Amino acid sequence: MEYVSTRGSAPTLSFEDVTLAGLASDGGLYVPREWPRLTQDEIADLAGLGYVETCVRICAPFVKGSLTGDELRVLATEAYGSFAHAATVPVVQLDAQHWLMELFHGPTLAFKDVALQLLGRLFETFLANSERQLTIIGATSGDTGSAAIHALAGLERVDVFMMHPKGRISDVQRRQMTTMIAPNIHNLAIEGSFDDAQAHVKRMFGDPAMNRRFDLSAVNSINWARLMAQVVYYFYTAVRLGAPERKVAFSVPTGNFGDVFAGYVAAQMGLPIERLIVATNVNDILHRALSSGDYSVGTVTATAAPSMDIQVSSNFERLLFDMCGRDGPGLAAMMAGFEKEKRLSISDNMQAAATLFTSARIDPDEMSLALRWAQAEAGELIDPHTAIGLAAARQSDLPPHVPIVTLATAHPSKFRDAVERASGARPRLPNRLGGLMDREERCETIHGGYEAFADYVSAHARVRA
Numbered sequence: 001m002e003y004v005s006t007r008g009s010a011p012t013l014s015f016e017d018v019t020l021a022g023l024a025s026d027g028g029l030y031v032p033r034e035w036p037r038l039t040q041d042e043i044a045d046l047a048g049l050g051y052v053e054t055c056v057r058i059c060a061p062f063v064k065g066s067l068t069g070d071e072l073r074v075l076a077t078e079a080y081g082s083f084a085h086a087a088t089v090p091v092v093q094l095d096a097q098h099w100l101m102e103l104f105h106g107p108t109l110a111f112k113d114v115a116l117q118l119l120g121r122l123f124e125t126f127l128a129n130s131e132r133q134l135t136i137i138g139a140t141s142g143d144t145g146s147a148a149i150h151a152l153a154g155l156e157r158v159d160v161f162m163m164h165p166k167g168r169i170s171d172v173q174r175r176q177m178t179t180m181i182a183p184n185i186h187n188l189a190i191e192g193s194f195d196d197a198q199a200h201v202k203r204m205f206g207d208p209a210m211n212r213r214f215d216l217s218a219v220n221s222i223n224w225a226r227l228m229a230q231v232v233y234y235f236y237t238a239v240r241l242g243a244p245e246r247k248v249a250f251s252v253p254t255g256n257f258g259d260v261f262a263g264y265v266a267a268q269m270g271l272p273i274e275r276l277i278v279a280t281n282v283n284d285i286l287h288r289a290l291s292s293g294d295y296s297v298g299t300v301t302a303t304a305a306p307s308m309d310i311q312v313s314s315n316f317e318r319l320l321f322d323m324c325g326r327d328g329p330g331l332a333a334m335m336a337g338f339e340k341e342k343r344l345s346i347s348d349n350m351q352a353a354a355t356l357f358t359s360a361r362i363d364p365d366e367m368s369l370a371l372r373w374a375q376a377e378a379g380e381l382i383d384p385h386t387a388i389g390l391a392a393a394r395q396s397d398l399p400p401h402v403p404i405v406t407l408a409t410a411h412p413s414k415f416r417d418a419v420e421r422a423s424g425a426r427p428r429l430p431n432r433l434g435g436l437m438d439r440e441e442r443c444e445t446i447h448g449g450y451e452a453f454a455d456y457v458s459a460h461a462r463v464r465a
Protein backbone atom coordinates (compact mmCIF):
# COMPACT_ATOMS: atom_id res chain seq x y z
CA MET A 1 0.00 0.00 0.00
CA GLU A 2 1.26 3.45 -0.91
CA TYR A 3 0.38 6.59 1.00
CA VAL A 4 0.04 10.11 -0.38
CA SER A 5 -0.08 13.46 1.37
CA THR A 6 -3.29 15.48 1.39
CA ARG A 7 -1.23 18.48 0.21
CA GLY A 8 0.20 16.68 -2.80
CA SER A 9 3.90 17.48 -2.64
CA ALA A 10 5.44 15.16 -0.02
CA PRO A 11 6.98 11.89 -1.18
CA THR A 12 4.79 8.82 -1.46
CA LEU A 13 5.59 6.45 1.42
CA SER A 14 5.03 2.88 2.59
CA PHE A 15 3.02 2.02 5.71
CA GLU A 16 6.22 1.64 7.73
CA ASP A 17 7.53 5.04 6.67
CA VAL A 18 4.18 6.75 7.19
CA THR A 19 3.98 5.32 10.71
CA LEU A 20 7.43 6.59 11.60
CA ALA A 21 6.94 9.94 9.86
CA GLY A 22 3.71 11.06 11.58
CA LEU A 23 3.03 14.20 9.56
CA ALA A 24 3.92 14.64 5.86
CA SER A 25 6.84 16.93 5.01
CA ASP A 26 4.53 19.34 3.11
CA GLY A 27 2.41 19.81 6.26
CA GLY A 28 -0.31 17.47 4.97
CA LEU A 29 -1.64 14.22 6.39
CA TYR A 30 -0.98 10.84 4.84
CA VAL A 31 -3.84 8.75 3.44
CA PRO A 32 -3.81 5.55 1.38
CA ARG A 33 -3.50 6.24 -2.35
CA GLU A 34 -6.90 4.55 -2.70
CA TRP A 35 -9.36 3.06 -0.26
CA PRO A 36 -9.19 -0.74 -0.25
CA ARG A 37 -12.60 -2.43 -0.72
CA LEU A 38 -13.98 -5.55 0.96
CA THR A 39 -16.72 -7.49 -0.80
CA GLN A 40 -20.01 -8.03 1.02
CA ASP A 41 -19.02 -11.72 1.36
CA GLU A 42 -15.73 -10.76 2.96
CA ILE A 43 -17.62 -8.55 5.44
CA ALA A 44 -20.10 -11.37 6.16
CA ASP A 45 -17.12 -13.64 6.86
CA LEU A 46 -16.11 -11.39 9.76
CA ALA A 47 -19.10 -12.70 11.76
CA GLY A 48 -17.95 -14.66 14.77
CA LEU A 49 -14.31 -13.56 14.53
CA GLY A 50 -12.61 -12.22 17.64
CA TYR A 51 -11.22 -8.71 17.82
CA VAL A 52 -7.64 -9.67 16.92
CA GLU A 53 -8.65 -11.63 13.84
CA THR A 54 -10.98 -8.82 12.73
CA CYS A 55 -8.07 -6.43 13.12
CA VAL A 56 -5.84 -8.62 10.95
CA ARG A 57 -8.47 -8.84 8.16
CA ILE A 58 -9.25 -5.10 8.16
CA CYS A 59 -5.68 -3.83 8.50
CA ALA A 60 -4.04 -6.31 6.09
CA PRO A 61 -4.44 -4.12 2.97
CA PHE A 62 -3.15 -1.04 4.80
CA VAL A 63 0.06 -2.69 6.09
CA LYS A 64 0.80 -4.64 2.90
CA GLY A 65 4.46 -4.44 1.97
CA SER A 66 5.49 -3.55 5.54
CA LEU A 67 4.07 -6.38 7.68
CA THR A 68 2.75 -9.86 6.99
CA GLY A 69 -0.60 -11.00 8.35
CA ASP A 70 1.21 -13.22 10.87
CA GLU A 71 3.38 -10.35 12.09
CA LEU A 72 0.32 -8.15 12.47
CA ARG A 73 -1.50 -10.93 14.34
CA VAL A 74 1.33 -11.15 16.91
CA LEU A 75 1.24 -7.39 17.51
CA ALA A 76 -2.56 -7.26 17.74
CA THR A 77 -2.65 -10.23 20.12
CA GLU A 78 -0.22 -8.47 22.45
CA ALA A 79 -1.98 -5.10 22.10
CA TYR A 80 -5.49 -6.35 22.85
CA GLY A 81 -4.26 -8.81 25.47
CA SER A 82 -3.85 -5.73 27.67
CA PHE A 83 -7.62 -5.06 27.62
CA ALA A 84 -9.73 -5.89 30.67
CA HIS A 85 -12.74 -7.21 28.72
CA ALA A 86 -12.64 -10.53 26.85
CA ALA A 87 -14.50 -8.98 23.90
CA THR A 88 -11.97 -6.07 23.77
CA VAL A 89 -14.74 -3.74 22.53
CA PRO A 90 -18.08 -4.98 23.91
CA VAL A 91 -21.44 -3.61 22.76
CA VAL A 92 -24.17 -2.79 25.28
CA GLN A 93 -27.83 -2.29 24.38
CA LEU A 94 -29.55 0.72 25.99
CA ASP A 95 -33.05 0.47 24.49
CA ALA A 96 -34.69 -0.79 21.31
CA GLN A 97 -32.62 1.51 19.07
CA HIS A 98 -29.58 2.67 21.02
CA TRP A 99 -26.34 0.87 21.74
CA LEU A 100 -23.01 1.76 23.30
CA MET A 101 -19.71 0.57 21.85
CA GLU A 102 -17.48 0.40 24.92
CA LEU A 103 -14.02 1.49 23.86
CA PHE A 104 -12.62 2.06 27.34
CA HIS A 105 -11.41 -1.33 28.52
CA GLY A 106 -7.75 -0.62 27.76
CA PRO A 107 -5.07 0.41 30.27
CA THR A 108 -5.99 4.12 30.39
CA LEU A 109 -9.78 3.78 30.16
CA ALA A 110 -10.27 5.60 26.85
CA PHE A 111 -10.69 4.70 23.19
CA LYS A 112 -7.19 5.96 22.46
CA ASP A 113 -5.78 2.72 23.87
CA VAL A 114 -7.29 0.74 20.99
CA ALA A 115 -4.95 2.49 18.57
CA LEU A 116 -2.02 3.36 20.78
CA GLN A 117 -1.49 -0.12 22.18
CA LEU A 118 -0.98 -1.21 18.58
CA LEU A 119 0.97 1.87 17.52
CA GLY A 120 3.49 1.43 20.34
CA ARG A 121 4.20 -2.08 19.08
CA LEU A 122 4.43 -0.91 15.48
CA PHE A 123 7.06 1.63 16.51
CA GLU A 124 9.05 -1.04 18.34
CA THR A 125 8.87 -3.42 15.38
CA PHE A 126 9.88 -0.87 12.78
CA LEU A 127 12.66 0.60 14.92
CA ALA A 128 14.13 -2.81 15.79
CA ASN A 129 15.94 -3.09 12.47
CA SER A 130 17.05 0.50 12.13
CA GLU A 131 19.43 2.93 13.75
CA ARG A 132 16.73 5.53 14.28
CA GLN A 133 15.99 7.33 17.55
CA LEU A 134 12.52 8.91 17.41
CA THR A 135 11.52 12.14 19.08
CA ILE A 136 7.76 12.02 19.47
CA ILE A 137 6.02 15.33 19.94
CA GLY A 138 2.40 15.24 20.97
CA ALA A 139 -0.52 17.33 22.14
CA THR A 140 -3.32 16.08 24.31
CA SER A 141 -6.58 17.32 25.73
CA GLY A 142 -6.31 14.43 28.16
CA ASP A 143 -6.73 11.00 26.61
CA THR A 144 -4.16 10.66 23.81
CA GLY A 145 -1.37 11.64 26.19
CA SER A 146 -2.03 8.98 28.77
CA ALA A 147 -2.63 6.24 26.19
CA ALA A 148 0.58 7.15 24.34
CA ILE A 149 2.63 7.32 27.51
CA HIS A 150 1.35 3.93 28.67
CA ALA A 151 2.19 2.46 25.28
CA LEU A 152 5.67 3.97 24.98
CA ALA A 153 7.11 4.37 28.50
CA GLY A 154 10.50 2.76 28.82
CA LEU A 155 11.23 2.33 25.09
CA GLU A 156 14.93 2.89 24.41
CA ARG A 157 14.56 4.26 20.89
CA VAL A 158 11.75 6.70 21.54
CA ASP A 159 11.48 9.95 23.53
CA VAL A 160 8.00 11.37 24.16
CA PHE A 161 7.27 15.08 24.72
CA MET A 162 3.57 15.37 25.53
CA MET A 163 1.95 18.78 26.00
CA HIS A 164 -1.39 19.30 27.73
CA PRO A 165 -3.29 22.51 28.48
CA LYS A 166 -2.53 23.29 32.11
CA GLY A 167 -5.55 22.97 34.43
CA ARG A 168 -7.90 22.00 31.60
CA ILE A 169 -7.92 18.21 31.91
CA SER A 170 -9.38 16.03 34.65
CA ASP A 171 -7.27 15.01 37.64
CA VAL A 172 -7.42 11.35 36.59
CA GLN A 173 -6.33 12.19 33.03
CA ARG A 174 -3.42 14.27 34.33
CA ARG A 175 -2.28 11.66 36.84
CA GLN A 176 -2.43 8.89 34.25
CA MET A 177 0.31 10.83 32.45
CA THR A 178 2.31 12.46 35.19
CA THR A 179 2.66 9.40 37.43
CA MET A 180 4.28 7.37 34.63
CA ILE A 181 7.86 8.11 35.56
CA ALA A 182 10.30 6.89 32.93
CA PRO A 183 13.47 8.39 31.43
CA ASN A 184 11.90 8.72 27.95
CA ILE A 185 8.68 10.44 29.08
CA HIS A 186 8.37 14.22 29.36
CA ASN A 187 5.06 15.67 30.50
CA LEU A 188 4.72 19.35 29.68
CA ALA A 189 1.90 21.62 30.84
CA ILE A 190 1.42 24.65 28.62
CA GLU A 191 -0.40 27.89 29.35
CA GLY A 192 -3.11 27.83 26.70
CA SER A 193 -5.50 25.45 24.97
CA PHE A 194 -5.13 22.12 23.22
CA ASP A 195 -5.16 24.03 19.92
CA ASP A 196 -2.05 25.95 21.02
CA ALA A 197 -0.30 22.66 21.84
CA GLN A 198 -1.33 21.11 18.53
CA ALA A 199 -0.09 24.21 16.70
CA HIS A 200 3.32 23.78 18.40
CA VAL A 201 3.44 20.18 17.18
CA LYS A 202 2.68 21.13 13.58
CA ARG A 203 5.10 24.04 13.67
CA MET A 204 7.89 21.79 14.90
CA PHE A 205 7.31 19.37 12.02
CA GLY A 206 7.91 22.33 9.70
CA ASP A 207 10.90 23.70 11.62
CA PRO A 208 14.08 22.98 9.58
CA ALA A 209 16.40 23.36 12.58
CA MET A 210 14.47 20.82 14.66
CA ASN A 211 14.19 18.45 11.72
CA ARG A 212 17.96 18.57 11.16
CA ARG A 213 18.64 17.59 14.76
CA PHE A 214 15.79 15.21 15.54
CA ASP A 215 13.89 12.39 13.87
CA LEU A 216 10.41 13.70 14.68
CA SER A 217 7.31 11.54 14.83
CA ALA A 218 3.72 11.74 16.08
CA VAL A 219 1.23 9.78 18.13
CA ASN A 220 -1.72 12.09 17.56
CA SER A 221 -4.27 11.11 14.97
CA ILE A 222 -2.28 12.99 12.34
CA ASN A 223 -0.42 9.65 12.29
CA TRP A 224 -2.28 7.40 9.83
CA ALA A 225 -1.66 4.22 11.87
CA ARG A 226 -3.86 5.64 14.65
CA LEU A 227 -6.85 5.84 12.33
CA MET A 228 -6.23 2.48 10.72
CA ALA A 229 -6.51 0.77 14.11
CA GLN A 230 -9.78 2.60 14.81
CA VAL A 231 -11.44 1.45 11.56
CA VAL A 232 -11.49 -2.08 13.01
CA TYR A 233 -14.09 -1.45 15.70
CA TYR A 234 -16.64 -0.10 13.24
CA PHE A 235 -16.53 -3.39 11.34
CA TYR A 236 -16.41 -5.50 14.51
CA THR A 237 -19.51 -3.82 15.97
CA ALA A 238 -21.54 -3.44 12.77
CA VAL A 239 -21.11 -7.12 11.97
CA ARG A 240 -22.31 -8.01 15.47
CA LEU A 241 -25.46 -5.96 14.83
CA GLY A 242 -26.24 -7.58 11.48
CA ALA A 243 -23.98 -6.02 8.82
CA PRO A 244 -23.65 -6.37 5.93
CA GLU A 245 -27.39 -7.24 5.64
CA ARG A 246 -28.40 -4.53 8.10
CA LYS A 247 -27.12 -0.94 7.99
CA VAL A 248 -25.96 0.60 11.25
CA ALA A 249 -25.52 4.27 12.23
CA PHE A 250 -22.81 5.56 14.56
CA SER A 251 -22.77 8.63 16.76
CA VAL A 252 -19.27 9.81 17.52
CA PRO A 253 -18.29 12.42 20.10
CA THR A 254 -15.36 14.12 18.45
CA GLY A 255 -12.93 17.00 18.64
CA ASN A 256 -10.08 16.21 16.28
CA PHE A 257 -12.29 14.31 13.79
CA GLY A 258 -10.04 11.22 13.93
CA ASP A 259 -12.48 8.73 15.42
CA VAL A 260 -15.33 9.64 13.10
CA PHE A 261 -12.99 9.75 10.09
CA ALA A 262 -12.14 6.12 10.88
CA GLY A 263 -15.88 5.40 10.46
CA TYR A 264 -15.78 7.16 7.11
CA VAL A 265 -12.87 4.94 6.08
CA ALA A 266 -14.89 1.85 7.09
CA ALA A 267 -17.69 3.07 4.82
CA GLN A 268 -15.24 3.66 1.93
CA MET A 269 -14.07 0.07 2.44
CA GLY A 270 -17.60 -1.19 1.87
CA LEU A 271 -19.15 -1.36 5.36
CA PRO A 272 -22.83 -0.42 4.93
CA ILE A 273 -23.14 2.54 7.30
CA GLU A 274 -26.46 4.37 7.38
CA ARG A 275 -25.03 7.53 8.89
CA LEU A 276 -22.15 8.99 10.88
CA ILE A 277 -23.39 11.52 13.44
CA VAL A 278 -20.69 13.98 14.41
CA ALA A 279 -21.36 15.10 17.98
CA THR A 280 -19.60 18.21 19.26
CA ASN A 281 -19.82 20.16 22.49
CA VAL A 282 -19.96 23.98 22.43
CA ASN A 283 -16.60 23.94 20.62
CA ASP A 284 -18.65 23.36 17.53
CA ILE A 285 -16.46 24.06 14.50
CA LEU A 286 -17.20 20.61 13.05
CA HIS A 287 -20.95 21.05 13.48
CA ARG A 288 -20.81 24.43 11.74
CA ALA A 289 -18.64 23.05 8.95
CA LEU A 290 -20.88 20.07 8.23
CA SER A 291 -24.22 21.81 8.67
CA SER A 292 -23.48 25.13 6.95
CA GLY A 293 -20.02 24.99 5.38
CA ASP A 294 -18.58 27.42 7.95
CA TYR A 295 -15.20 26.06 9.06
CA SER A 296 -14.03 29.06 11.07
CA VAL A 297 -12.02 28.89 14.26
CA GLY A 298 -13.60 30.21 17.45
CA THR A 299 -12.13 30.50 20.93
CA VAL A 300 -11.69 27.22 22.77
CA THR A 301 -14.16 27.00 25.68
CA ALA A 302 -13.26 24.73 28.62
CA THR A 303 -16.06 22.21 29.29
CA ALA A 304 -16.91 19.10 31.30
CA ALA A 305 -15.86 17.08 28.23
CA PRO A 306 -12.27 18.40 27.98
CA SER A 307 -11.04 15.87 25.40
CA MET A 308 -13.33 17.59 22.88
CA ASP A 309 -12.29 21.15 23.71
CA ILE A 310 -10.75 21.66 20.29
CA GLN A 311 -11.39 24.13 17.49
CA VAL A 312 -8.87 23.17 14.81
CA SER A 313 -9.73 19.57 13.91
CA SER A 314 -6.67 18.05 12.28
CA ASN A 315 -8.36 15.14 10.56
CA PHE A 316 -10.97 17.28 8.88
CA GLU A 317 -8.24 17.88 6.30
CA ARG A 318 -8.40 14.19 5.36
CA LEU A 319 -12.11 14.51 4.63
CA LEU A 320 -11.58 17.79 2.75
CA PHE A 321 -9.06 15.95 0.56
CA ASP A 322 -11.74 13.49 -0.56
CA MET A 323 -14.37 16.24 -0.73
CA CYS A 324 -12.28 18.19 -3.22
CA GLY A 325 -11.62 15.17 -5.43
CA ARG A 326 -8.16 14.45 -3.97
CA ASP A 327 -6.71 17.60 -5.48
CA GLY A 328 -3.57 17.92 -3.31
CA PRO A 329 -2.25 21.25 -4.63
CA GLY A 330 -5.80 22.69 -4.49
CA LEU A 331 -6.15 21.60 -0.88
CA ALA A 332 -2.67 22.91 -0.02
CA ALA A 333 -3.78 26.37 -1.21
CA MET A 334 -7.03 26.05 0.74
CA MET A 335 -5.17 25.06 3.94
CA ALA A 336 -2.67 27.90 3.50
CA GLY A 337 -5.65 30.28 3.37
CA PHE A 338 -7.17 28.62 6.44
CA GLU A 339 -3.93 28.91 8.41
CA LYS A 340 -3.79 32.63 7.59
CA GLU A 341 -7.46 33.61 7.87
CA LYS A 342 -8.56 30.99 10.44
CA ARG A 343 -11.62 30.37 8.31
CA LEU A 344 -12.64 28.34 5.32
CA SER A 345 -15.90 28.14 3.41
CA ILE A 346 -16.88 24.73 2.21
CA SER A 347 -18.68 24.92 -1.11
CA ASP A 348 -22.01 23.19 -1.75
CA ASN A 349 -20.25 20.91 -4.23
CA MET A 350 -17.78 19.81 -1.61
CA GLN A 351 -20.51 19.36 0.99
CA ALA A 352 -22.35 17.09 -1.44
CA ALA A 353 -19.42 14.67 -1.15
CA ALA A 354 -20.04 14.26 2.58
CA THR A 355 -23.65 13.12 2.71
CA LEU A 356 -22.81 10.26 5.06
CA PHE A 357 -22.39 12.78 7.87
CA THR A 358 -24.85 14.76 9.94
CA SER A 359 -23.87 16.70 13.02
CA ALA A 360 -25.18 18.07 16.30
CA ARG A 361 -23.95 20.62 18.83
CA ILE A 362 -24.74 19.47 22.34
CA ASP A 363 -24.79 22.03 25.15
CA PRO A 364 -24.04 21.21 28.83
CA ASP A 365 -27.73 20.75 29.77
CA GLU A 366 -28.34 18.33 26.91
CA MET A 367 -25.20 16.44 27.90
CA SER A 368 -26.38 16.10 31.52
CA LEU A 369 -29.83 15.02 30.40
CA ALA A 370 -28.42 12.22 28.23
CA LEU A 371 -26.15 11.10 31.03
CA ARG A 372 -29.11 10.86 33.40
CA TRP A 373 -31.24 9.13 30.77
CA ALA A 374 -28.65 6.36 30.34
CA GLN A 375 -28.46 5.98 34.11
CA ALA A 376 -32.24 5.90 34.68
CA GLU A 377 -33.38 3.98 31.59
CA ALA A 378 -30.56 1.52 31.14
CA GLY A 379 -28.64 1.56 34.43
CA GLU A 380 -25.47 2.70 32.62
CA LEU A 381 -23.24 5.37 34.09
CA ILE A 382 -21.53 7.07 31.15
CA ASP A 383 -18.91 9.78 30.84
CA PRO A 384 -19.61 13.33 29.55
CA HIS A 385 -18.09 12.67 26.09
CA THR A 386 -20.22 9.55 25.62
CA ALA A 387 -23.24 11.51 26.86
CA ILE A 388 -22.65 14.09 24.12
CA GLY A 389 -22.61 11.30 21.54
CA LEU A 390 -25.74 9.75 23.02
CA ALA A 391 -27.57 13.09 23.11
CA ALA A 392 -26.80 13.57 19.40
CA ALA A 393 -27.91 10.00 18.66
CA ARG A 394 -31.22 10.51 20.47
CA GLN A 395 -31.86 13.78 18.64
CA SER A 396 -31.34 12.23 15.21
CA ASP A 397 -34.19 11.71 12.79
CA LEU A 398 -33.22 8.15 11.90
CA PRO A 399 -36.15 5.70 11.73
CA PRO A 400 -36.51 3.31 14.69
CA HIS A 401 -35.40 0.24 12.74
CA VAL A 402 -31.86 1.66 12.26
CA PRO A 403 -29.62 0.72 15.19
CA ILE A 404 -27.60 3.71 16.40
CA VAL A 405 -24.34 2.90 18.12
CA THR A 406 -22.84 5.65 20.26
CA LEU A 407 -19.10 5.37 20.75
CA ALA A 408 -18.46 5.22 24.51
CA THR A 409 -15.07 6.82 24.32
CA ALA A 410 -14.05 6.91 27.99
CA HIS A 411 -14.84 5.25 31.30
CA PRO A 412 -16.94 7.53 33.55
CA SER A 413 -14.35 7.42 36.34
CA LYS A 414 -11.95 9.48 34.20
CA PHE A 415 -14.36 12.38 34.70
CA ARG A 416 -15.81 11.52 38.07
CA ASP A 417 -16.39 15.11 39.26
CA ALA A 418 -18.33 15.99 36.09
CA VAL A 419 -20.28 12.72 36.20
CA GLU A 420 -21.15 13.26 39.85
CA ARG A 421 -22.30 16.82 39.13
CA ALA A 422 -24.60 15.59 36.37
CA SER A 423 -25.90 12.37 37.93
CA GLY A 424 -25.31 12.47 41.67
CA ALA A 425 -23.35 9.21 41.38
CA ARG A 426 -19.56 9.14 41.76
CA PRO A 427 -17.99 6.48 39.53
CA ARG A 428 -15.21 4.40 41.09
CA LEU A 429 -11.86 3.95 39.41
CA PRO A 430 -11.42 0.31 38.34
CA ASN A 431 -9.20 -1.65 40.72
CA ARG A 432 -6.49 -2.01 38.10
CA LEU A 433 -5.79 1.72 38.50
CA GLY A 434 -5.35 1.32 42.25
CA GLY A 435 -3.03 3.88 43.83
CA LEU A 436 -3.24 6.34 40.92
CA MET A 437 -4.32 9.21 43.15
CA ASP A 438 -1.46 8.64 45.63
CA ARG A 439 1.51 8.32 43.30
CA GLU A 440 4.24 10.91 42.79
CA GLU A 441 3.69 13.19 39.76
CA ARG A 442 6.30 14.58 37.38
CA CYS A 443 5.48 17.42 34.99
CA GLU A 444 7.20 20.60 33.78
CA THR A 445 5.35 23.82 33.01
CA ILE A 446 6.42 25.49 29.78
CA HIS A 447 6.43 29.25 30.27
CA GLY A 448 6.21 30.86 26.86
CA GLY A 449 5.18 29.78 23.38
CA TYR A 450 6.69 27.62 20.63
CA GLU A 451 10.29 28.70 21.29
CA ALA A 452 10.08 27.65 24.94
CA PHE A 453 8.71 24.26 23.87
CA ALA A 454 11.41 23.83 21.21
CA ASP A 455 14.11 24.77 23.75
CA TYR A 456 12.80 22.13 26.14
CA VAL A 457 12.79 19.43 23.46
CA SER A 458 16.27 20.45 22.30
CA ALA A 459 17.63 20.22 25.80
CA HIS A 460 16.10 16.84 26.64
CA ALA A 461 15.73 14.74 23.48
CA ARG A 462 18.25 12.00 22.87
CA VAL A 463 19.87 11.73 19.46
CA ARG A 464 21.55 8.66 18.13
CA ALA A 465 25.29 9.08 17.89
Ligand SMILES: N[C@@H](CCOP(=O)(O)O)C(=O)O
Residues within 6 Å of the ligand: 139, 140, 141, 142, 143, 144, 145, 194, 219, 220, 221, 222, 255, 256, 258, 307, 308, 314
Ligand atom coordinates in the same frame (compact mmCIF):
# COMPACT_ATOMS: atom_id res chain seq x y z
N1 LIG B 1 -9.01 14.35 22.22
C1 LIG B 1 -7.60 14.17 22.19
C2 LIG B 1 -6.93 15.30 21.51
C3 LIG B 1 -5.90 14.79 20.59
O1 LIG B 1 -6.50 14.20 19.51
P1 LIG B 1 -5.84 13.08 18.64
O2 LIG B 1 -6.94 12.11 18.40
O3 LIG B 1 -5.38 13.76 17.43
O4 LIG B 1 -4.71 12.46 19.36
C4 LIG B 1 -7.05 13.90 23.59
O5 LIG B 1 -7.83 13.57 24.47
O6 LIG B 1 -5.87 14.02 23.81
